[in-house]
Amino acid sequence: MTKKIAVLPGDGIGPEVVAEAVKVLERLRRGFGLKIEMETAPVGGTAYDMHKHPLPDATLKLAKQADAVLLGAVGGTQWDTLPRELRPEKALLGLRAELKLFANLRPAILYPQLASASTLKPEVVAGLDLLIVRELTGDIYFGEPRGVRTLANGERQGFNTMVYSEHEVERVARVAFEAARKRHKKLCSVEKANVLETSGLWREVVLRVAKDYPDIELSHMYVDNAAMQLVRAPKQFDVIVTGNIFGDILSDEAAMLTGSIGMLPSASLDSANKGMYEPIHGSAPDIAGKGVANPLATILSAAMMLRYTLNEPRLADKIEQAVSKVLDQGLRTGDIHTVGTQKAGTKEMGDAVAAAL
């Protein structure tokens, strides 16, 4: 059966990097029997400019009908002054909520070819391969009540609600335990149970789910300590599971440990493994349109899509091997370029990966 992929290039460098991932998928379709059809729709600031909304109905409908979504990036300074409800980020939050993508998988992998890009000492990060499973549809991102109220004394007060129900913790914990089972069988649950009741419940539920995974070594860590340990000894981690806001912070920190944000993909999955796939980097307006952005994170996001949603692990491997081959060849976009390697543009990089398949 032909699978449907919604392609949402978005803003900034989004369209450029997505074009290269589409090129690679197209190559797999023509040459390796991958049964997909792709349809493109606007999202983010680009969509706002066209339709006065960052997530137009037609785009949401397409995303809902599709088996998987491939997203570039959203955002740009020209939309920063819009009301919160109309900003590009809102499209991202809307897609996550509407598609019920509660499990965000963010690997932080250090490619041996790019080891020197990290700001950490080689011995600390060599071979780094950790996976952060971030809850993505709950927590303070979506919790009610929220807003700004005026107190009796005329002073204003901002408020947001951190909230987790048992089933929300349970389902994301299961995703994390399952992921750990396919990796090195170690899971670290991160929260702030020494201060927050929400975290106390989180820990309780994780401990309960753990009974179904006696083969997984479970540990618990406070979020402040986790932020430290990621800097001190990141290789102690295999899989980390955490809530939406802590995951937002820790996954960016973990990504930066590799020094190569332009290389890191992500997957956001629902309970049926339908998913949205996107590079973890942003829309980088400063280099948009110049043809210099690194398309590898988006290409690797397409690989994750093949693995998690399209059930084509062999083709996923193929893409990842092709990326590795291209790095071995010495090809580098500006963000990962070092002396002795060969500078390549966005298109060149995509072509090289397609050729290496």
Place this chain on the structure above:
Amino acid sequence: MTKKIAVLPGDGIGPEVVAEAVKVLERLRRGFGLKIEMETAPVGGTAYDMHKHPLPDATLKLAKQADAVLLGAVGGTQWDTLPRELRPEKALLGLRAELKLFANLRPAILYPQLASASTLKPEVVAGLDLLIVRELTGDIYFGEPRGVRTLANGERQGFNTMVYSEHEVERVARVAFEAARKRHKKLCSVEKANVLETSGLWREVVLRVAKDYPDIELSHMYVDNAAMQLVRAPKQFDVIVTGNIFGDILSDEAAMLTGSIGMLPSASLDSANKGMYEPIHGSAPDIAGKGVANPLATILSAAMMLRYTLNEPRLADKIEQAVSKVLDQGLRTGDIHTVGTQKAGTKEMGDAVAAAL
């Protein structure tokens, strides 16, 4: 006038490291005309064991009457199973709230003598000297409502409230702007205004306060990006101001950049610069009682006390210079020991600093 210092050694290595800081203060009292009197009281698990409460009334009373509080550390596994209200951490939160210590100053300084201790490359962290000003009495730490409720379907749900009023943001922002003025005149305010209304109000208030500080270069950064930038290029920061929970995470990350947690002091101040001073490291139960803990963070906390509360900047400098001299001499406790330096115990280190005054 003689100033009163409440000395709260606490748990684990707390008593050992505090003893050395007291030794240094005592030396200043006898030899350099520092007018202080010190009184000791139990806090944390130790206090719970004696009085069935981690923050006994007498301890709180002493802390309130004192001009400054010198705290060691609290916590230990034997108290982890107590109800939240009786755990050692609760004493810390209680002291912060009762003493209205809303501004937590946490410097992250890389001592040139200890440059190799960092897991980051030397060129990334050499000369690092940043200050995090963390709001300490508001936010999700103290926000109401909070708890665990049972939903109509029988499922439980944990909830906490992130909340900031204008005056809370304003007063901590002022502390941060003032601190920046005494340093390199750069302030970065960290929040998550693209998602949270509380952060939106935070940013608004910081922008308003900034009008009184036209000489300070102000920037705003989302917390996930800040977690990244601290790893990528920490020297871009001078002073960071942020809320309680984001500050908890970022200040631990920043501290670990130096690789020498045993070196870093902190101050928690009220609106009259009365303060509580403590090392940022914890109670380290694993090495407690062995006489090997690093007392320098606590000694440097005493220096901060002299500077911020006791108005003795000259004596504060004196302590800091003495610490630097001892490092120059090659003395190192186990946590910062490297080949070619001389291993010293807690007492030896304290004696050396006292002698170097």
